[in-house]
Amino acid sequence: MRSEKHLNPYLGGVLLGLVLIAANFISGRGLGASGALKSVVISVTNTVAPAHAENAKFYKEYNEGHPEGPMSSWLVFQVAGVLVGAFISGALAGRLKLKVEHSPKITSRRRLIFALAGGILFGIGSQFGRGCTSGSALSGMAVLSLGGIITMMAIFGTGYALAYFFRKNWI
Amino acid sequence: MGPLFVNEIITQGTDFLFAFLIGIGFGFVLESSGFSSSRRLAGVFYGYDTLVLKVFFTAALTSMLGLLFLSLFGWVDLSSVYVNPTFLYSAIFGGVVMGAGFILGGFCPGTSLCGAVIGKIDAMVFIVGLFIGIIIFAEGYPLWEEFYKAMPLGSPKLNEVIGISQGVLALIFVLVALSLFWVGEWVEKKFPAEKY
Numbered sequence: 001m002r003s004e005k006h007l008n009p010y011l012g013g014v015l016l017g018l019v020l021i022a023a024n025f026i027s028g029r030g031l032g033a034s035g036a037l038k039s040v041v042i043s044v045t046n047t048v049a050p051a052h053a054e055n056a057k058f059y060k061e062y063n064e065g066h067p068e069g070p071m072s073s074w075l076v077f078q079v080a081g082v083l084v085g086a087f088i089s090g091a092l093a094g095r096l097k098l099k100v101e102h103s104p105k106i107t108s109r110r111r112l113i114f115a116l117a118g119g120i121l122f123g124i125g126s127q128f129g130r131g132c133t134s135g136s137a138l139s140g141m142a143v144l145s146l147g148g149i150i151t152m153m154a155i156f157g158t159g160y161a162l163a164y165f166f167r168k169n170w171i
Numbered sequence: 172m173g174p175l176f177v178n179e180i181i182t183q184g185t186d187f188l189f190a191f192l193i194g195i196g197f198g199f200v201l202e203s204s205g206f207s208s209s210r211r212l213a214g215v216f217y218g219y220d221t222l223v224l225k226v227f228f229t230a231a232l233t234s235m236l237g238l239l240f241l242s243l244f245g246w247v248d249l250s251s252v253y254v255n256p257t258f259l260y261s262a263i264f265g266g267v268v269m270g271a272g273f274i275l276g277g278f279c280p281g282t283s284l285c286g287a288v289i290g291k292i293d294a295m296v297f298i299v300g301l302f303i304g305i306i307i308f309a310e311g312y313p314l315w316e317e318f319y320k321a322m323p324l325g326s327p328k329l330n331e332v333i334g335i336s337q338g339v340l341a342l343i344f345v346l347v348a349l350s351l352f353w354v355g356e357w358v359e360k361k362f363p364a365e366k367y
Contacts, residue, residue, distance in 0.1 A: 005205075006203060006204055006205035006211075006222075007200075007203045007204045007205070009204060009205075009222050009225035009226045009229070010225055010226075010229050010352075012200055012203065012204030012205075012225075012226045012229075012230075013204075013225060013226040013227070013228065013229020013230040013232075013233065014229055014230070014233050015196075015200045016197070016200045016201070016204070016226060016229075016230035016233075017229065017230040017231070017232065017233020017234040017237060018233065018234075018237070019193060019196040019197050019200060020230060020233075020234040021233070021234050021237040021238060021241070022189075022193055022196070023193050024173075024174060024234070024238055024247065024252050025173040025174060025175065025241060025246070025247050026173070026174065026175045026176060026181070026186070026189045026193070027174060027175070027176045027177075027186050027189060027190065027193075028173070028174025028175075028176055028177035028251055028252050028253055029174075029252070029253040030253065030255075031193070031197055031281075032281075033279070033280035033281035033284060034280040034301070034305075037280060037298075037301055037302060037305060038305050040302070041302060041305045041306055041309060042309075045309075056309070056310065056312070057312050057313055057316065058308070058309040058310070058312035059309065074186065074187065074190045075190070077187045077188075077190035077191045077194065078190040078191065078193055078194035078197065079194060079284065080191055080194060081190065081191040081192060081193060081194020081195040081196075081197065081198060082194045082195070082197050082198035082201070082281065082284050082285065083194075083198060083284060083288045084191075084194070084195050084198065085194060085195035085196060085197060085198025085199035085200075085201075085202070086198035086199065086201060086202035086207060086284065086285035086288045086289060087198075087202075087288045087289065088195070088198075088199060089198070089199045089200075089202035089203040090202050090207065090285075090288065090289030090290075093202075093203065095202075095207070095289050096289050096290055097289070097290045098290040098292065099290060099291065099292065100291070100292045100293050101208060101209055101210055101286075101291055101293055102210075102293065103210065111293050112292070112293060112296045114275045114276060114277075115209075115275075115276045115277065115278070115293040115294070115296040115297040115300065116276075116296050116297070116299060116300045116303075117272075117275050117276065117300065118271075118272045118273065118274070118275035118276015118277065118278070118297060118300060119272065119276050119278070119283070119296065119297035119298060119299060119300020119301045119303070119304060120272070120300040120301075120303050120304040120307070121268050121269070121271050121272030121275060121276070121300075121304060122268075122269050122272030122273065122276060122278075122279060122280060122297075122300070122301055122304060123272075123280075123300060123301040123302065123303060123304020123305045123306075123307070123308070124268055124272075124304040124305075124307055124308050125264075125265045125266070125267070125268030125269035125270075125271075125272055125304075126265065126269060126280060126301075126304075126305075127265070127304075127305060127308040127309075127319075128261045128262075128264050128265030128268060128308070128315075128319060129261070129262055129264075129265025129266055129268075129269055130255060130256065130258070130261070130262070130265070131255060132269065132279055132280045132281065133227075133269070133273075133279035133280070133281065133282075134197075134279070134280070134281045135255070136255055136262075136265075136266075137227075137266075138227065138230060138231060139255070140254075140255045141231040141234075141235065141344075142231055142234035142235050142238060143235075143238065143249070143252055143253075143254050143255075143328070144235065144254075144328040144329050144330055144337060144340060144341075145254045145255045145257070145326065145327075145328060145329070146257045146324065146327045146328060146329050146332055147255050147256060147257030147258070147259075147262045147324075147326075148255050149329050150257070150259070150262045150263060150266065151262045151263075151265060151266040151269075152266070153266070154262070154263050154264075154265070154266020154267050154269075154270060155266045155267075155269045155270040155273060156270065157266075157267075157270065158266065158267045158268075158269075158270025158271055158273075158274075159215075159216045159270040159273050159274050160216055161270075162270065162271055162274045163216040163217060163274055166274050166275060167217065169213075169275075169277075170210065170213045170214075170216075170217055170277070171217050171219065
């Protein structure tokens, strides 16, 4: 059964909560993910297209606000840790396997097209939301942030509102 | 005492080291809870698997209550803890777009990193999408900068907005979460999952 392979969800939740408390206690901030990807985008742009980074407003604004550089960021180090932690967990549980996970009712190709589209939307949305499910919704909820709670409700609300139309992909 | 970095008890280098260690804990817990599987994540929207609901809300409650207690004991100064700023329209719009991304892609950024690192190709493709999305936002920034910065409300906490104490709001969250868990357990019985 699926539930036997993974941690009990309530235990997982408590552990995740403790990690989030540690982040706030030690660093005075919450967890995140999309912010580190943004750092990578800005860093690559600064390197391969420095003229563009100097002229385009998004990069200009970021670079002016972060004179230490985009990679000298708490989230970049935290996300590096996420990759290591998830790999250790997957290795210990024997889950390291190259595969496309999808419902048996759809093809791998269809799954990948939807994964790409979903990623693009999530990338755009995480910028407007000033953080993703970790940075805005979860970490925001922990400190009772109005914006975080609004974004959390918008994410889940939209997920439920659209679930019916994409049900073939999942059930 | 805390936050240690904000109160200059640790240096930035140490803070980054802790960021890496905290990240390891974050990734380990996400992966071992099953968040590296898009089918388990998407289950919350169809009732066959409410893993996300249980883990997410248990984590939110644990940290919310933990921080309140730490603040009560004087171990962490909550006024020095970062609270995400609220720009009303952008917060709602961003959430809506992310919700659509979630139901299409089956991941969020953090969970896609966990999936990719254990070999899920769909998660790797999702991450490619994330980069494309961020680049689209960055390149089109002048078009939506005004909207992005509209309705700045500062960094309010929900309890301040509705005029109750943090403790009372946390209690309400506890009660809401407990009812959600109850609903979650009930729908999982109603929509049993196939094995996968």
